[in-house]
Amino acid sequence: xxxLPARLARLPATTLDDGLVVVEAATSLARLRGLAGLDALPDxxxxxxxxxxxxxxxxxxxxxxxxxxxxxxxxLRVDRDVGRRSHRAARRARSVVEVRAGRADAFLRxxxxxxxx
Numbered sequence: 851x852x853x854l855p856a857r858l859a860r861l862p863a864t865t866l867d868d869g870l871v872v873v874e875a876a877t878s879l880a881r882l883r884g885l886a887g888l889d890a891l892p893d894x895x896x897x898x899x900x901x902x903x904x905x906x907x908x909x910x911x912x913x914x915x916x917x918x919x920x921x922x923x924x925x926l927r928v929d930r931d932v933g934r935r936s937h938r939a940a941r942r943a944r945s946v947v948e949v950r951a952g953r954a955d956a957f958l959r960x961x962x963x964x965x966x967x
Contacts, residue, residue: 852894857883866960872947874898874967885948886910896949896957898967904939905946907932915954918943923966928954 852871854863861880863873875881875897885897886909896917899905907914916929918940929938931951940946945967949957 852892854892854895855888857888858895858897864965866957866962866965868894868956868960870894870896870957870960870962872896872898872957872962872965874900876900885914888912891948891950893950893953893956896947896953896962898945898947900945900967902946903941903943904937905948906937907934910934913951914948915951917947917949917954917957917962919945919947919967923964925958925963928958930954 858873861873863871865871871894881899885891889911914932916932916938918926920926921944926943927940932938
């Protein structure tokens, strides 16, 4: 079992292959808080932001990989090593999964590309 930061432990989660976990920020408050202010994100954890076409990394303390998903859950694009104080958008995306920089490929291999949010 993955040790989730307290903020994420209360949110709904799905376990992919290899024990990787995708936590869903389904509420407005969870989406607002996101990962900002956390010291780190465990390698085995990603945060899914539904109904999202853009994100920013203001308030972040670590870099992210962003996996942009289409309406059907297929992967549209992966933005790698997005640093602090950045903004990224994917016009055709319907959601995004944020993972620690360098971890996108592990999540894709674990089934994120066939996962249906």
